[in-house]
Amino acid sequence: MQTPHPEPLGRTDPRRTWRIADDRRLPALEPFADRVHRHGPVVLREHLWDTDDRVLAAEGVELLRSDAGWSVDRGDGPVEVSPDLDGGDDDQDADHVPRDVVEVFLRGRPVRVVRVRDTVTTLVELRGRDGRLRAEVADVRVDEGEPDAAVLRSAPWWALSDDGRGGTVSRAAERALADAAEPGAGGGARGGAGRAGDGAGHRGLRADPERRKGSAARPRRGSAAAALRAVLRSLRADLVAVDPRVRADEHGSVHDLRKVLRRLRSVLAAYRGALDRDATEPLRAELAEVSRVAGVARDAEVLRDRLLRTAGRAPEGFVDAETLDRIGAHVAESRAAAAADLRHTLRSATWFRALDRLDDLVARVPRGPHADDDAQAFTVRRIARERKRVAKAIDGGTETLDDLHEVRKAARRLRYALQAADEATDLGKRRLGLLRRVQDGLGEVLDAAHATAAHRELATLAARSGADTFGAGVLATTEHAVVERERDRAEHLVARLRSRVATGLRG
DSSP states (O other): OOOOOOOOOOOOSSSSEEOSSSOOOOOOOGOOOOOOEEEEEEEEEEEEEEEEEOHHHHHHHHEEEEEEEEEEEESSSSEEEEOOOGGGGGGOOOOOOOGGTTHHHHOOOOOOEEEEEEEEEEEEEOOOOTTEEEEEEEEEEEEOOOOTOEEEEEEEEEEEEEEEOOOOOHHHHHHHHHHHHTTTTTTTTTTTTTESSTTTTTTTTTOOOOOOOSSSSSTTTTHHHHHHHHHHHHHHHHHHHHHHHHHTHHHHHHHOOOHHHEEEEEHHHHHSSSBBBBHHHHHHHHHHHHHHHHHHHHHHHHHHHHHHHHHHHSOOOOOOOOHHHHHHHHHHHHHEEEEEEEEHHTTTTHHHHHHHHHHHHHOOBBOOOTTTTHHHHHHHHHHHHHHHHHHHHHHHHOSHHHHHOOOOOHHHHHHHHHHHHHHSSSSSSOOOOOHHHHHHHHHHHHHHHHHHHHHHHHHHHHHHHTOOOOEEEEEEEEHHHHHHHHHHHHHHHHHHHHHHHGGGTTT
């Protein structure tokens, strides 16, 4: 006889689950397998953390702690979380709650245990004649209640996992479980059966988000306020998703955060009048403050990421390995410090106020003077204004880097306004390729200029400390050459943009 399969099937998502309405027992499974082994019950106790007013529950998020550690469940099952970078507020928190993963919702509010959840799982192995594990049935019961109180509710359910081959053992067990879950139906428990990944089983007692009702009347469908609200809701979802990634220092997260912040600020500015400016302008100011810190962190990332490319463009042998390592260490240290500053900002009252203001805009929709305007007509007028803004920036000249920066900002805001229009109305998709190329082309010039200045500063610091300045000087010269080369391309793109803004960037 072969040895049993070394990998328990229960480690994979169940292929099918059944929610059970009462305390009925598993059917007899011995007739369907050569060997049936029942394991003893395993108990997992989890503590559900939230604020007193259940902020996380309102967002459909669960922060859980068990003997295995901390996890967060956003609706797709628990995911293990790591401690906060920089320690967060652990010095004042004996429980070392990993707040950063949900701080975008908590915003400084204290949390405590609000629920205790016990999950009792009994596994039944079904093996074939050769001893291999063919299927595995989980008999699960979840009990949940207030801390130090009686059980409030229970949820029993069954789950079937198999080896993916759909053998006779698995099929027979599935039929027996379906019949036992709801006799005569043949399809599983009412409202509870499903295929793998549908979440019917592993979520157990997981409740639907406790959506909070707003007292403000929703804007009329098809109005400017309604269209802008739809865009803000989408951007709010993007912001909620990227915030914990930045706090965890994930690759590319700072860049993604800056894009969301820019889109928010651009949309609020481009579509002024749909909402009350007394509500939107303070939000734009707070987002701008956070954007400045994020910009420093992003610039440091760009400098770090392009260092090897810059050294590769330098004449061979001009930047030795020792110099490159020294400069690389300094650049990496600067990036780490800038990222830490950004994480500190995301724990600040300024950021929490900005998030609260954004939530208020979406929930309350404070009306502006053009709130009831037809969305499409309003959008056309505002986009025409943004095109004029781009033309004015170009007419102001492109001689200096500051001029190019102003043109880039104006083009970017027009691009985001056009994207928002496509999302909120049926004006049709617009050609945004030129605007993207302008943004990328001018961005390359400005990034190279920033790198030039940074390497010159490194050369100055090296001179003060008595270190060799030649390598940093070579890198600065190499980046300056990129500025000159890419500037010619950028000027060509700006000239094309000048001729296209009058036509609405169509065609």
